[in-house]
Amino acid sequence: ANPGIMALFGEKYGDLVRVVQIGGQRNKLDGYSMELCGGTHTRSTGEIGLFRLVSEGAVASGVRRIEAIAGLEAYHAARADSELLKLLAGKVSAQGAADLEKKLDQLLTQQKDLEKALKAAQQREASGKAKELLATAENHVIIANLGDVDSDYAMALNDALKGQFNGIVVLAATGGGNVTLMANVSKDHQSKVQAGKIIQTIAPIVGGKGGGKPDFARGGGKDVSKVDAALAEARKLIG
Numbered sequence: 001a002n003p004g005i006m007a008l009f010g011e012k013y014g015d016l017v018r019v020v021q022i023g024g025q026r027n028k029l030d031g032y033s034m035e036l037c038g039g040t041h042t043r044s045t046g047e048i049g050l051f052r053l054v055s056e057g058a059v060a061s062g063v064r065r066i067e068a069i070a071g072l073e074a075y076h077a078a079r080a081d082s083e084l085l086k087l088l089a090g091k092v093s094a095q096g097a098a099d100l101e102k103k104l105d106q107l108l109t110q111q112k113d114l115e116k117a118l119k120a121a122q123q124r125e126a127s128g129k130a131k132e133l134l135a136t137a138e139n140h141v142i143i144a145n146l147g148d149v150d151s152d153y154a155m156a157l158n159d160a161l162k163g164q165f166n167g168i169v170v171l172a173a174t175g176g177g178n179v180t181l182m183a184n185v186s187k188d189h190q191s192k193v194q195a196g197k198i199i200q201t202i203a204p205i206v207g208g209k210g211g212g213k214p215d216f217a218r219g220g221g222k223d224v225s226k227v228d229a230a231l232a233e234a235r236k237l238i239g
Contacts, residue, residue: 005034050074122156130160140167140189141238143231150175151220158182158216170198170234172227179206179221181230190214193238201237202230 005019017036024031042048052074059065069077085097094103133142142165146154154173161169162184169184181203183195195217203210203219206226210219 002029002034005029005036050078052077119152119156122153123160126153126156126160129157130164133157133161134165137165137167141169141235142167143170143235143238144172145227145231146171146173148175149173151180154180154182158184162186168193168238170202170231170238172231174224174227177222177224179208179224179227179230181206181208181210181219181221183212183217183234185215187215198234198237202234205230205233 013036019029020035021029021031022033024034048070051068051070054067054069056064056066068074082097085100089095089097089100089103092100092103092107094100129146133144136142136144142161146157151173153175154171158169158171166186166188168186168189169182171182173180181199183198185193185195185198194214196212196214199210199212199217199219203221205223206221207223208219208221211217
């Protein structure tokens with residue numbers, strides 16, 4: 001027995017076991033790495049040829065595993081990557097792979113600018129919609145189904161109302177086939193009802209869940225057909 005040879009925990013070995021040694025002298029079992037049946041089938045790394053890492057990750061505490069492909073498989077993967085780079089370069093009108101990074105940076109910058117412009121437009125639209133909803137308020141309560149708009153728009157509208165309205169606001173949106181629910185209760189009305197309680201009560205009606213703090217809560221669900229029923233329950237809860 002040689003205490004320097006590592007056996008994998010949990011593995012069973014016979015009386016005679018193949019030892020893989022890296023470094024040291026031939027048949028001397030004095031290498032810097034010695035394992036029972038280590039799995040390699042090459043006399044030297046030169047036999048492997050082209051070598052490409054595929055993944056790396058943890059398999060146990062202090063133990064990492066790498067997966068790779070070699071030889072012709074690595075060559076084919078390199079060719080496939082090269083063809084993919086050419087394809088992507090063509091899609092963004094880049095002059096070859098070397099120009100691809102520059103084009104992608106330009107596209108990302110353009111996307112950020114468009115997102116900022118869209119957000120600004122949403123805020124302007126939300127400000128106008130908030131004025132319309134303020135005109136419908138009754139007894140310090142606004143409850144509205146916003147229809148097919150996304151949650152970002154609903155949040156922008158909620159924020160616009162929060163700055164102008166001292167009362168209770170419950171909003172629903174159905175953009176993307178999902179239901180978004182929001183409740184906003186100003187401090188003067190939290191003794192009557194809390195936003196978290198409103199959403200906890202009405203979210204299950206649309207097949208979802210949600211909750212939050214006394215002043216603001218949010219939830220959602222999948223059943224768009226039950227939005228009006230959920231808002232009716234909110235109105236009943238508020239009284």
